[in-house]
Amino acid sequence: MSPAYVLKRIALIGYTLFVVSLIVFAITQILPADAAVMLLGENATADALAAVRVQLGLDAPVWLQYGRWLIGVLQGDFGVSMRTGQPVGPVLVEALGRSLLLALFAILLMLCLAVPLGIVAAIRRGKATDLGVSVTSYIGVSVPEFVSATLLILVLADWLQWLPATGYVPLTEDFARGLKHLVLPVLTVSIILIAHVSRMVRSELVDVLHTDYIRAARLKGLSARAVLFKHALRNALLPTITIVALDVGYLLGGVIVVEEIFALPGIGRQLIVAIQSRDLPSIQAGALIMASTYAIANFLADMTYAWLDKRIQYG
């Protein structure tokens, strides 16, 4: 993996983001209604619409609007939200921070539970433990978040009253309360992750345990422990890294439902609201953040791969 290759990859990410911004901008032009229509809603009169379009700069030709936006971004200015009048950059960075916090806790919980569960299921293959883990993870994968979230709220907040039902409190404002508010969303998100990843670990490990080199290691007289942790797991975990990298994308974009239910003002919810209100600067910035997260997570996964498995060569 040469430094030139890494640089090339980084340049490619930049190019991808540029193309994404063009495509997203083009799509917003095709969508029916613009920010002025959505802002005024059923209060729209012809002159009010015209006035708002001038205020928002929507009266300029499309290419000029895109040009203005691009120049702003290159100078680090993502513009002002058409919906709220607040600067887009800081608002979205804050929202991203909240989503990342949720993602971080969910991934930590997943790593603590999913990998051991997958291992146990793989070595007890066909036994009751395996069946238990498999069935549970099937359920975990197939129950949608809005169902599991609602069930968790009904049990843990309504009946037992252990945790607050919804709402987000920043950890910097009140650490203990903030943590309490995070438990339910983290649980909801990680149920799917755990189910997803434990199934992956199990099936990969089962495959690896049947390979010749594992048999050789066993015949060499190595302990079951050494075979598992030194030889089998290292290879079995590789595909898991890809899954985790893809799940990062899911965690940022796909958890809109979770963010909505738990009133967590993260990046997913910001983007949905932006799209609904045709808030161009927020849509553009949100899409860029999503795209770059995906790109970076993928990039990091590739790098980790190469580092873990010396047979993989890039460049």
Added chain:
Amino acid sequence: MSNFDRRQFLATSAALGGLALNPFNAYAQAAPRRGGVLRMSVDQAVAKLNPLLTRVNPEYLVAELLYSGLTRLKVDMSAEPDLAASWSSTPDLLEWTFVLRRGVTFHDGSACTAADVVATFEAILDAKTASPARQNVGPIAKVRAKDDSTVIFTLSAPFADLPVTIAYTNAKIVPAAVIKAGLARLDREAIGTGPFKLVSFEPERQVVVARNDAYYDRARPYLDRIQIVVYPDSTAEGSALISGDTDMISTVPPTEFARLEKAPGVKGLRTPSGQFCNVNFGCDQKPFNDVRVRQAVALTIDRAAMVEFVTEGYGTPGNDTPLNSAYRYYANQALKKPDIIKARALLAAAGYPNGLDATLIASDRPRVRTQLAVTLREMVKPAGIRINVETMPHATYLDQVWKKGSFYVGFYNMQATADAIFALLYTSNAAWNETRWNNPAFDKFVNEARGTVDDAKRRALYAEAQKLMHAEVPSIIPVFFDLLAAQRDWVQGYQLHPRGAVFRLDHVSLAANAPKRA
């Protein structure tokens, strides 16, 4: 269990809702306690802080806490003094004089005078501001200050409702200096004369306000602080109230209401309102330009059943006029009953002996529009009318169908006056003349009523206008929605307002058993 008596249940819950609304309830309790922090949840972000530009209920709620108007809308839809202590008009209703309270100050300490009122109304009437108040405050031609505490409105036509219409949600007084320097400042700050001052503002999460000690009324507000929290999911929002994490929910959907009402310590609030869903006919296009076709459609509808299907029972039947008992000038007429034979006869007379086909468009927000469309499709079938329901995203609807289509489902909030709703939707020069009914007799009744001082005469004119709509059906108004909310029993003095966009939280206090919040 299977013959769960829905009617009976509804009757009981209606009675309970009525109890909660009983004004004597508030008086039965001891004098309001001072202090405490109220946490109220809303279902939508507070995106706009600028009171001239607010557009959804949570924004109106916040604007009302931070700013004052000249007048305020009471629960009975009459105007009461706010910044204006008194008002009067010339006999021809063309000039209105408002005398301001003295000694009122904005949150930044500057005095609020007639100059601020004039500047605010000039900004509202300026098309460049794009304030929704512009077409709602009344036919104001000119505003001027006679002295520091007297404002004179000159109107372009006689108008009896001015004290009520200037209580409009967006007609909040802001400092003249801010208007001069640029209204954009009010996107992030609040400089009003309202009962509370802004502490923090995060559009998607929460807005916090604290008591304004310089408020013109020495007694109110009772609360020290209010936290408005944004909880978009209604189930989670309900659970937060049940577990005591919040004290009030501003709007409860019908599907959540029963659960909340049954929860211990929670009180469901319910009030009939003029909010309605309608089916608009393009009265200038075939087939709906023929009044007999419109009447035939109206005759297929079982309105009581419509209330069940569309409002889950939390509503009242409509009679094809936009007024119901929540309005001051409502005229009670016999409720239309389904009569399929007559409907078929009307269709045949109009030249459709084999019935007709039509495409009814319904936006996906709010969901009741689709429910109404589908219910209508089934109800018109026996009369030989074949409706194809087309649903579409709200943005597409606003862009392509609203005010342009000739057969679609509308959804409207209650207005403060009969004139406001008529002039918004049904007169020939209505702001949103969706039906193009353009009926000169109707216009004449509404116009005459606007300039009439005598209450009985006005009532008679509005009754004629309603009779005409009832007969000619420019749009079908089959149901009105009740407004629903919920609170913990430690919240005192809150009355659910039928207008929907008015909250009056400065009258609310917390009982001794309320949880202590920081």
